[in-house]
Amino acid sequence: MSEQIVLPFLKWAGGKRWLVRDHPDIFPADFNTYIEPFLGSGSVFFHMQPKKALLSDANKELIITYQALRNRNRKVESLLKRYHACHSEEFYYFMRGQEPKKQEEIAARMIYLNRTCWNGLYRVNLSGRFNVPKGTKKNVILDTDNFKETARLLRRSKIVHSDFEKIIDSAQENDFVFVDPPYTVKHNLNGFVKYNEKLFSWDDQVRLKLAIDRATARGAKVLLTNADHESILSLYDNYISRNTLSRNSVLSGKSEFRGEFSELTIKCWI
16 A cells, blocks of 8 residues: 555545544455445545555446546646636536536536535436536635546556446455445435435345345455445344444535434445
8 A cells, every 4th residue: 555645536425534534444454456336535445545446436427537537637637727717606607517528627527516516515407417506615726636646546446437236246255345325225215315315226225235245255345334224234134243333414405414423334254
């Protein structure tokens, strides 16, 4: 592992910065390939800095952003500096309405919107268009940015747009799979859970469980984070190493959905 700290360049709903900060010992020390099928902001990947990785997500624009930072980081950074100079309410809504085609332009737009929209929320309407309003933050370029080192780490990785099942099914003996799906639960739709129901159903949760079972049977190490809910506990009742961890959330626009939440972690290896 590199000793240089590299922080995620995106803020993401359900991101795991709190997990790597508060519970760094939860991850295995030795493994072959690091695999993450729900990439999001990649907090665990950037924390672990694996020598070899397979990174994936169902969000195509997100994956293109990672690919662009791996392959064209200088062009992405140049565009972000231009957007920083142009940032205003008018420019924000102009950029929100754009549909760029070049890889570096897709990436720069996504990072710009993520850093200047309300609370870093990624949300699209029924037509698939990003529709989050402008937030209060003004900085497009951050002091923590290190796109050169970000690109160096990403060059160790295969980055693909894919459904999670195919990615988990590729895990072999002694690979480490970090699984952080959207938190849907059975018969309970509220807060963060409600937001994700259309993206990840209970049937997907069951499909995920079966994929994890197959991976662990092949000897892969799997760490799952999920909702701390009786339906999830029941679904994973064949795994003994289960812990409840606390985190804070300020994502929701409704005060009743902010505050301290508990999340479930399930360690699927010996």
